[in-house]
Amino acid sequence: MTLPVFTKHKLPVVLAPMAGVSDSVFRRICVEHGCDFTYTEMVSAKGLFYGGSKTKSLLAVSPAERPCAVQLFGSEPDIVSDMIKRIADETAGDIAMIDINMGCPMPKITGNGEGSALMRDIPKAARLMEAAAKASPLPVSCKFRKGWDEKSANAVEFARAMEQSGAALLTVHGRTREQLYHGRADRDMIARVVEAVSIPVFGNGDIFSGGSALDMLETTRCAGLMVARGAEGNPFIFDEIRAALDGVPFTPPTDVQRMDEALRHAEGFISEKDPRLFPELRKHMSWYSKGMRGAIDFRRAVNLAGTPSELLGIIRAFRESLVGVTE
Numbered sequence: 006m007t008l009p010v011f012t013k014h015k016l017p018v019v020l021a022p023m024a025g026v027s028d029s030v031f032r033r034i035c036v037e038h039g040c041d042f043t044y045t046e047m048v049s050a051k052g053l054f055y056g057g058s059k060t061k062s063l064l065a066v067s068p069a070e071r072p073c074a075v076q077l078f079g080s081e082p083d084i085v086s087d088m089i090k091r092i093a094d095e096t097a098g099d100i101a102m103i104d105i106n107m108g109c110p111m112p113k114i115t116g117n118g119e120g121s122a123l124m125r126d127i128p129k130a131a132r133l134m135e136a137a138a139k140a141s142p143l144p145v146s147c148k149f150r151k152g153w154d155e156k157s158a159n160a161v162e163f164a165r166a167m168e169q170s171g172a173a174l175l176t177v178h179g180r181t182r183e184q185l186y187h188g189r190a191d192r193d194m195i196a197r198v199v200e201a202v203s204i205p206v207f208g209n210g211d212i213f214s215g216g217s218a219l220d221m222l223e224t225t226r227c228a229g230l231m232v233a234r235g236a237e238g239n240p241f242i243f244d245e246i247r248a249a250l251d252g253v254p255f256t257p258p259t260d261v262q263r264m265d266e267a268l269r270h271a272e273g274f275i276s277e278k279d280p281r282l283f284p285e286l287r288k289h290m291s292w293y294s295k296g297m298r299g300a301i302d303f304r305r306a307v308n309l310a311g312t313p314s315e316l317l318g319i320i321r322a323f324r325e326s327l328v329g330v331t332e
């Protein structure tokens with residue numbers, strides 16, 4: 006099994022695509038913490054085709070986070086293939102792989118036959134993958150779920166069809182579409198997919214610590230570990246997982262170190278993105294401050310901040326309030 010991506014480690018630990026979360030600023034911070042590979046937020050192939058500037062801005066990749074995969078969603082083979090060619094042309098060197106989203110559970114996506122709806126129509130998904138793989142100068146992967154629902158859990162059959170259609174790598178999130186993000190991710194199903202195909206498979210679902218990363222690896226023998234919610238407000242999880250894989254101790258960050266990272270995140274966001282979007286930082290600040298003394302008041306103040314500089318001032322003051330506090 007050779008990985009089509011050039012990661013530093015044989016067993017890569019990667020940041021999952023997360024709409025509204027895994028933007029270029031957060032991806033870079035995760036890379037600085039040892040994340041081996043990242044994905045853009047999902048990008049609409051149709052949106053790109055019709056030239057939406059907001060859609061286009063999702064493709065921005067900074068040199069510090071190279072290489073990165075672009076995740077596209079769509080269901081029309083011609084449009085998806087054309088957009089892959091365009092992305093490969095326009096982003097030469099920044100992008101190592103194209104991933105097709107076949108797992109998104111949101112009704113506005115599945116209602117168009119995209120995302121996890123493709124798991125209900127394997128021939129259609131196979132035509133899409135075949136066209137994409139043929140058109141693409143880059144490896145094409147796809148990310149999907151255990152199945153649409155428990156009764157129709159078809160990840161193994163789906164994985165085989167994707168492999169035969171030219172996919173270079175697969176990622177399986179061990180939940181059904183019906184489960185959304187509830188219940189436990191089924192790692193046995195991921196293990197069955199790993200067994201069924203000869204291309205690399207990344208395991209995804211419920212990796213929240215070094216221990217759960219080792220469990221994912223041992224249970225599934227996957228070729229890479231994909232972390233989503235475990236990285237929210239906690240880019241240190243990549244250091245923790247790498248330490249667990251290397252069998253060395255990991256010292257968790259102090260609250261001050263966590264807020265230092267929160268501040269860097271906010272400063273990066275405000276300087277590199279449209280500063281008017283600063284309210285998008287609220288959720289990140291809430292995640293970073295989870296469990297800290299004074300976090301409730303901090304979040305309230307963050308939500309009331311009227312300008313980017315006011316927000317930065319609030320973060321700095323909260324960080325200062327933690328200095329010297331025994332944890």
Ligand SMILES: Cc1cc2nc3c(=O)[nH]c(=O)nc-3n(C[C@H](O)[C@H](O)[C@H](O)COP(=O)(O)O)c2cc1C
Pocket residue numbers: 021022023024025026046047076106108109148178186190209210211212231232233234235
């Ligand atoms: C806020 C949020 C946004 C997400 N956006 C995407 C996305 O754009 N593309 C995708 O394939 N999956 C997306 N996902 C799913 C995650 O990539 C991942 O499969 C899922 O959260 C399970 O992993 P976890 O248990 O580590 O969180 C999203 C999940 C969350 C929580």
